[in-house]
Amino acid sequence: MISLVRGTVLKTTASTAIIDVGGIGFSVIATPTTLSELRVGQEGTIYTSFVVREESMTLYGFADEDERNTFEILTTVSGIGPKIGLAVLSVHTPDILRSIVERKDIPGLTQVPGIGQKGAQRILLELGNKLGPATSQVEAVAPASASADVVAALVGLGWNEDVAARTVSDVEAEHGAMPVSQTLRVALQKLGGKR
Incomplete structure (x- = not known):
């Protein structure tokens, strides 16, 4: 399993980064927020989850271990694949997601593209307490201006x-x-x- 990639950032797009690790370019799919922290030509570190499917082998990247672990727990929920898992983390931080799960906040989950009312109910039911408690007091509300x-x-x-x-x-x-x-x-x- 590839759990971390560190090397020179060769290129970033809206959804991927290519990182040169010892002459091998790893393509990593990540959230826009994670990708925005990388700078082309500089060294970057991304925590990764290596997902193997019948038709593909894909690296998904995260800013830290908490994001990666949250993604891996999310993708154990039936009907939640890597794309929806990444979409959840594109909209909510792991701590906000924990808070949403604790409050059983269906509208908070339906903010994620691809998750409807029934999907949100299933996610809340299946996640239960797998994510653990929120580590800080967070509100799933927008700041005055982002x-x-x-x-x-x-x-x-x-x-x-x-x-x-x-x-x-x-x-x-x-x-x-x-x-x-x-x-x-x-x-x-x-x-x-x-x-």
Whole structure:
């Protein structure tokens, strides 16, 4: 199992990073927030989960061990594959997710693309106390403005600062204040592949 990748970051996109480890380029799929912390040409470290399927072998990457462990627990829930597991962590931090599970907050889970009412109920039932208690008092509410963090993340992913700022402003005007991860996700959808 490959549990960590450390090396020079060769490239990042909205969903992947390529990291050179001893002359081998590992392609790692990760959340936009995790990818925004990497800088092309500099050394980066990503905790990974190696998922083997009949048709593919894929590395999923995370900022820390807590994120990776949360992803691995999430993917044990029936109907939750790696893509939905990653989507959950793109919208919620592990601690916010623990808080959502503790409160049995169905609307909190349905904020994740691909999870409906019934899916959220199943996730809450199957997760039970597998994630453990939240380690800090967290509220699953948006900060007053996530714009500066999201603009910085988009610039880190290769977009021009003016384009990033304009896009984030548009997203906030359309959707109001949202958590950083959710604002970033919507901004990336709006930008598509344009750079």
